[in-house]
Amino acid sequence: MTLRILAFGVAKEIVGGRSVTLELNETPTIAALSDMLQIRYPQLKALASYRLAVNNEFASATDVLHEKDEIAIIPPVSGG
Amino acid sequence: MIDIKIDTEPLSLQTCFDKVMSPVAGGIDVFIGTVRNSTKGKKVVHLEFEAYETMALQEMRKIAENIIEKWPVHHIVIHHRVGVLKTGEIPVIIAVSAAHRDAAFTACRYAIDTLKQSVPIWKKEVFEDGEVWVAAHP
Numbered sequence: 283m284t285l286r287i288l289a290f291g292v293a294k295e296i297v298g299g300r301s302v303t304l305e306l307n308e309t310p311t312i313a314a315l316s317d318m319l320q321i322r323y324p325q326l327k328a329l330a331s332y333r334l335a336v337n338n339e340f341a342s343a344t345d346v347l348h349e350k351d352e353i354a355i356i357p358p359v360s361g362g
Numbered sequence: 363m364i365d366i367k368i369d370t371e372p373l374s375l376q377t378c379f380d381k382v383m384s385p386v387a388g389g390i391d392v393f394i395g396t397v398r399n400s401t402k403g404k405k406v407v408h409l410e411f412e413a414y415e416t417m418a419l420q421e422m423r424k425i426a427e428n429i430i431e432k433w434p435v436h437h438i439v440i441h442h443r444v445g446v447l448k449t450g451e452i453p454v455i456i457a458v459s460a461a462h463r464d465a466a467f468t469a470c471r472y473a474i475d476t477l478k479q480s481v482p483i484w485k486k487e488v489f490e491d492g493e494v495w496v497a498a499h500p
Binding site: 288290291292295328329330335338339340354356357358359360361362 | 395411412413414416417418420442453454474477478479480481482483484485486495496497498499500
């Protein structure tokens with residue numbers, strides 16, 4: 283399954299762009315995607331934290347992804 | 363009434379005040395975030411704010427809806443600016459009107475505290491000799 287992932291803030295610099303496309307072969311859960319992202323972009327592990335969002339909502343590790351989902355890497359927020 | 367906005371243009375305090383003003387309100391509480399000129403002794407040249415706009419608007423609306431459920435407030439405005447902001451400029455305005463001040467103060471504080479925890483907006487501090495995404499690394 284091909285997934286397009288948006289990146290913001292420091293994550294944009296880590297992945298080298300506003301979005302990245304990944305191929306996920308196993309059961310496409312948030313946990314599997316997170317593992318794959320960390321292998322491909324080890325600098326993600328150096329962040330204070332980060333979360334993944336699916337269709338504009340914070341996602342849980344067991345959530346299953348679909349090809350059309352809007353996925354985003356959410357590094358620690360710092361608005362206000 | 364809930365009014366949520368993310369804008370690249372300067373925020374208007376008057377607009378926020380006018381939106382929450384109500385004849386049934388006994389008080390209005392306003393929080394204005396401003397760009398500070400230094401961090402840990404280092405001079406800040408400017409800040410750059412970036413938002414995941416669709417999600418940020420949704421999270422800001424959730425904060426306002428939670429407030430309406432939790433406290434007796436009349437109107438809530440949450441406006442956030444994005445782009446490059448210099449010292450003294452305003453990244454965020456939160457305004458809350460209520461019949462009594464306790465609810466207005468509490469709701470306003472809840473709004474800014476929660477915004478800083480859950481709304482996908484990021485701030486980069488640009489110094490004379492470098493730049494850093496705030497809170498990104500431990």
